[in-house]
Amino acid sequence: MLNKLPTADLKKTGKLCSKHCRQDFSDNISTTMVPNQNEVDAIRAMTEIGLPDKAVRTRLKELLKMYADDWSHIERENYRALADYIFECEEHKEPDTNKVKESSFRAAPQLQLIHDVEASSSEGEVKPLSCKRRAQNEVFTPQLHLRDKRKEPVSKKSCLRVEKSEHPQPEVKCKKPISCQFSRKQILDSKRSSVICLSNQKSNVHLDPKSKELTSGHAQLEVPISGIQPIDSSPVRNEENWLGHKVHSDSKKKNEGDCATDHQRRPGSTMENASIRESSSSDLEIASSELGEVKVSLHCNDALERPDFSRPDLDAILRMPEEKCLKSYKIMDPNFSIKKLMKDLCHYYLNAETKTQKNKGKGLVNAVQPPVPLKNSSVNPEANHVHDLTILESSVKSSLNSRTQIPRLLSRDGLGFPSNIVHPAEKVLVKTKGGNDDKDIPECSQLSKSRSLVVFNQRECNLDGTRPPHNVADISKGAERVKIPLASEFAYILEGLVKEKFLDECISLYQNPQKHTHIYCKDCPNERSKNEDLPGKCKGHLMRKFIKECWSKCGCDIQCGNRVVQRGITCNLEVFLTGEGKGWGIRSLENLPRGAFVCEYVGEIVTNTELYERNLRNSGNKRHTYPVTLDADWGSEAGLKDEKALCLDATVYGNVARFINHRCSDATLIDIPVEIETPDHHYYHIAFFTSRNVEALEELTWDYGIDFQDHAHPIEAFQCLCGSKGC
Numbered sequence: 001m002l003n004k005l006p007t008a009d010l011k012k013t014g015k016l017c018s019k020h021c022r023q024d025f026s027d028n029i030s031t032t033m034v035p036n037q038n039e040v041d042a043i044r045a046m047t048e049i050g051l052p053d054k055a056v057r058t059r060l061k062e063l064l065k066m067y068a069d070d071w072s073h074i075e076r077e078n079y080r081a082l083a084d085y086i087f088e089c090e091e092h093k094e095p096d097t098n099k100v101k102e103s104s105f106r107a108a109p110q111l112q113l114i115h116d117v118e119a120s121s122s123e124g125e126v127k128p129l130s131c132k133r134r135a136q137n138e139v140f141t142p143q144l145h146l147r148d149k150r151k152e153p154v155s156k157k158s159c160l161r162v163e164k165s166e167h168p169q170p171e172v173k174c175k176k177p178i179s180c181q182f183s184r185k186q187i188l189d190s191k192r193s194s195v196i197c198l199s200n201q202k203s204n205v206h207l208d209p210k211s212k213e214l215t216s217g218h219a220q221l222e223v224p225i226s227g228i229q230p231i232d233s234s235p236v237r238n239e240e241n242w243l244g245h246k247v248h249s250d251s252k253k254k255n256e257g258d259c260a261t262d263h264q265r266r267p268g269s270t271m272e273n274a275s276i277r278e279s280s281s282s283d284l285e286i287a288s289s290e291l292g293e294v295k296v297s298l299h300c301n302d303a304l305e306r307p308d309f310s311r312p313d314l315d316a317i318l319r320m321p322e323e324k325c326l327k328s329y330k331i332m333d334p335n336f337s338i339k340k341l342m343k344d345l346c347h348y349y350l351n352a353e354t355k356t357q358k359n360k361g362k363g364l365v366n367a368v369q370p371p372v373p374l375k376n377s378s379v380n381p382e383a384n385h386v387h388d389l390t391i392l393e394s395s396v397k398s399s400l401n402s403r404t405q406i407p408r409l410l411s412r413d414g415l416g417f418p419s420n421i422v423h424p425a426e427k428v429l430v431k432t433k434g435g436n437d438d439k440d441i442p443e444c445s446q447l448s449k450s451r452s453l454v455v456f457n458q459r460e461c462n463l464d465g466t467r468p469p470h471n472v473a474d475i476s477k478g479a480e481r482v483k484i485p486l487a488s489e490f491a492y493i494l495e496g497l498v499k500e501k502f503l504d505e506c507i508s509l510y511q512n513p514q515k516h517t518h519i520y521c522k523d524c525p526n527e528r529s530k531n532e533d534l535p536g537k538c539k540g541h542l543m544r545k546f547i548k549e550c551w552s553k554c555g556c557d558i559q560c561g562n563r564v565v566q567r568g569i570t571c572n573l574e575v576f577l578t579g580e581g582k583g584w585g586i587r588s589l590e591n592l593p594r595g596a597f598v599c600e601y602v603g604e605i606v607t608n609t610e611l612y613e614r615n616l617r618n619s620g621n622k623r624h625t626y627p628v629t630l631d632a633d634w635g636s637e638a639g640l641k642d643e644k645a646l647c648l649d650a651t652v653y654g655n656v657a658r659f660i661n662h663r664c665s666d667a668t669l670i671d672i673p674v675e676i677e678t679p680d681h682h683y684y685h686i687a688f689f690t691s692r693n694v695e696a697l698e699e700l701t702w703d704y705g706i707d708f709q710d711h712a713h714p715i716e717a718f719q720c721l722c723g724s725k726g727c
């Protein structure tokens with residue numbers, strides 16, 4: 001959005017000329033004249049968004065004439081009409097003047113802004129001059145707004161102007177587009193803007209707003225969702241499409257009328273696309289539709305430059321960034337970004353191919369490999385060397401199970417109130433209920449990034465996606481002369497639920513701990529943390545059962561049925577104010593079957609020593625979270641040292657699990673230790689699964705395992721209000 005300029009203030013101070021005065025002025029705008037304040041403001045507004053001064057003056061003059069010197073039209077919405085008009089005029093210049101235009105416009109910062117068109121259309125009658133006169137080689141796209149489908153979006157339709165492509169692109173009939181180029185600072189400064197597109201090179205985005213009506217039905221889900229076509233920015237390929245293929249006039253014609261190809265566009269969905277191009281090597285594109293899909297595509301352009309490029313094994317490529325992610329899974333890299341991840345992926349892709357080439361020996365011509373589409377990705381069948389990688393944050397409704405509905409993320413800023421209190425790392429919305437005021441909302445700033453991994457191809461990740469874990473018949477995938485079957489039993493059934501038997505055993509540990517093996521430490525870190533000088537006798541640690549999920553070395557991918565917890569939250573959760581005085585609690589908005597994964601318990605992994613020191617430091621403050629001791633496997637270590645005794649402290653950093661309240665008996669959740677990225681039993685994850693069928697809106701509770709009689713515990717126990725029989 002444009003930064004608000006001080007026109008209103010000037011009006012108040014009466015510095016604006018009269019209409020008559022403006023008429024005179026408009027007829028005489030020139031660089032030599034002393035401009036009036038209206039002009040100064042208008043020019044400043046335009047130059048601040050990177051438009052050349054001279055062009056602004058000329059167009060302003062013309063526009064004033066068109067609007068009969070009515071400045072109110074020009075000033076409205078921060079000179080939207082003027083900006084639009086300038087762009088329009090520049091696009092319609094003669095070819096030779098285009099050169100001037102291109103150079104002057106490219107010099108401007110190449111960040112692109114998305115405007116909220118519909119919102120503005122309702123505000124007033126500004127008639128942007130652009131829509132009908134849109135140049136053919138320019139397209140607009142609505143903004144990507146990650147939002148909760150259940151709520152009204154902030155902006156239903158917005159448009160983004162991008163630079164002209166060297167290839168003709170279809171005209172897009174967008175209701176009221178507006179376009180600007182902004183400096184990075186302006187965009188960052190502008191709280192109202194919904195910027196998703198950063199570009200330092202030309203990029204094109206496409207939109208087909210015609211297919212607007214929403215339809216439902218599962219058949220749709222089989223259809224690729226996007227109408228994205230990245231541009232080819234290279235001048236040497238201006239007779240080719242973005243894949244480097246010759247563009248025939250027929251196909252050009254077709255595209256002019258419809259920017260999304262048939263196979264790409266999903267019926268009934270309006271895609272909103274944006275494109276990010278960081279360097280010539282790769283394009284990252286993001287598209288969303290009103291149906292709730294988001295598609296992220298990566299185009300590895302460097303591959304196009306190589307005539308001998310042959311496609312590497314995609315599964316292997318996908319594993320590379322996964323492995324990288326998994327390695328930093330314990331402690332999330334603060335600089336982690338999807339964009340970086342995607343670029344890494346591109347890098348792996350190219351490297352892997354290079355290695356293959358080397359292995360094959362020089363001069364060896366690669367046999368053309370059959371296309372290997374990524375599962376559910378919108379691979380263009382024409383693409384020989386370019387693969388789309390799709391990340392879907394999809395509101396896919398499963399015919400099998402309603403709990404897999406995955407709404408969009410909604411940032412706190414999105415609707416002006418925090419509908420999603422969870423860090424965007426979570427893939428599902430966690431609504432808040434119970435207070436309208438921001439103050440009522442539990443601390444959000446300290447909710448840490450979930451340790452959930454980026455999910456590739458969400459559609460495949462739904463828990464009811466009956467994807468079997470691995471190729472259990474032969475984990476070598478035919479690489480060996482003999483089959484090597486996998487005998488290991490997985491903890492999950494195909495629907496992603498914990499197996500009954502396994503769950504029963506875990507529950508039994510809680511319900512009848514005396515029946516199960518305990519490990520007693522000689523020098524118990526727990527006891528020592530209570531009394532360093534005179535530690536009590538170890539009360540024993542239960543030998544817990546672990547879920548071992550697949551990891552980077554398994555050879556499977558993230559969609560494997562044995563990767564449930566690492567795919568993150570998939571059920572719709574809500575944080576609400578409990579009626580019983582327990583404060584905030586969480587519940588599910590949908591029925592959950594027994595054994596369903598709900599969320600992880602995220603916190604800082606600290607040693608008992610560190611925790612002890614923290615407790616001392618915080619002794620004045622009442623802490624509200626209990627550290628969870630990671631003692632599930634203490635028994636396997638002879639003489640566990642204090643440094644190795646770990647726990648999860650969610651006091652400062654945590655996720656939605658910090659709102660789970662305690663219930664003495666019949667809690668709806670059970671925590672199960674999960675090994676994900678490492679076979680090390682120290683750094684395991686704690687995942688919550690439903691211990692029984694849970695109805696929608698029923699509170700999700702967990703037995704904290706607190707000894708309410710233990711007054712020596714460093715953290716004071718609360719007065720339990722769970723109301724259960726065993727309380």
Ligand SMILES: C[S@@+](CC[C@H](N)C(=O)[O-])C[C@H]1O[C@@H](n2cnc3c(N)ncnc32)[C@H](O)[C@@H]1O
Nearest residue numbers: 582583584624658659660661662718720721722
């Ligand atoms: C992990 S937090 C749970 C979220 C908390 N209710 C909130 O509003 O942020 C744990 C704290 O919640 C409260 N709590 C949890 N379970 C409770 C229960 N059964 N009865 C009373 N208070 C409870 C206690 O104050 C406890 O220290």
